[in-house]
Amino acid sequence: MTPQKRPAVPELGGRSPNYRERVVNVLRAALISGELRPGQVYSAPALAPRLGVSATPVREAMLELVKEGMVEIVPNKGFRVTAVSEQQLDEYTHIRSLIEIPTTVGLAATANPADLEALRATATECLTSAGKGDLIAYVEADLNFHLGLLALAGNEHLVEVVRDLRRRSRLYGLTALVEAGRLEASAREHLELLDALLDRDAEKARDVLTRHLGHVRGLWAARGEDG
Structure with a gap:
């Protein structure tokens, strides 16, 4: 292990x-x-x-x-x-993509800039936790950021669906990313996404979130040496 x-x-x-x-x-x-x-x-x-x-x-x-x-x-x-199968991980990622990408991209046109800016502290907390290798703090901050972003769309049921999907997930690859010094790069995508939304750049927001969710799927699947 x-x-x-x-x-x-x-x-x-x-x-x-x-x-x-x-x-x-x-x-x-x-x-x-x-x-x-x-x-x-x-x-x-x-x-x-x-x-x-x-x-x-x-x-x-x-x-x-x-x-x-x-x-x-x-x-x-x-x-x-409990363990999570590869098929379940694929299904979770697919559902998250269907929900989060269009919802988040839509915020480029509808979100109040002050509400978006208010999430910067949480995004920064993700980056700080990643730098320290504090995985539990990172997971909590990451959850708060994504759910806080989705909440700006005004659909509480949508937020709860994503919360449930994330609770069922496993980020087995976090430790490996910390040891390779790559978790901070993933954490910076939160700030990159915020900046795109504040710039009202829907296409960039779509690109960043699509890339970010792709990284998440990789984390869910990475069992490492002890998995």
């Missing part, structure tokens, strides 16, 4: 009003990024110290992820990370 540069999940520390949601989000990001590996069984007591919390919120979070199909219960042992 390829050595990880950081623990599979970050320590959360103190509680907050959205504490339970935060535990769910961190574990979900760890699953999507591939830091919690398909087929492996993880117990709440084993994961809890890595998050700096007790086993109870971890167990509750994992039960929530069971509902999303990301893990399954293994009696008396814990939770097994």
Whole structure:
């Protein structure tokens, strides 16, 4: 198995009003990024110290992820990370392309420039996280950027469909991109896309997003040495 540069999940520390949601989000990001590996069984007591919390919120979070199909219960042992097939990955990418490309391209004509500019901080967070090799922070920032962009189209159901597709995905190739120094290049595409939309350049926005989603499909498929 390829050595990880950081623990599979970050320590959360103190509680907050959205504490339970935060535990769910961190574990979900760890699953999507591939830091919690398909087929492996993880117990709440084993994961809890890595998050700096007790086993109870971890167990509750994992039960929530069971509902999303990301893990399954293994009696008396814990939770097994579910695998995603190549066909499923192709289907997810195809659906995302059908939804996200025309919707995002349309924003070049309809989005308020101030709303687009407000997403620059999230795009920059993606780039910063990529530079640090912080995969979980990258996955979270990437999700917030894409869903925030789609939300500008004003269709909440569309946003939820894409959110669900992303939850079902796996970015197995993130670690390899970090080690090769290429994740930052992918992260810069968020800023490139924003600039195209602010310039009202629909064709450039289409080109950037098409390229970006193509990279995502590659990440979903890249199992690496330990996949």
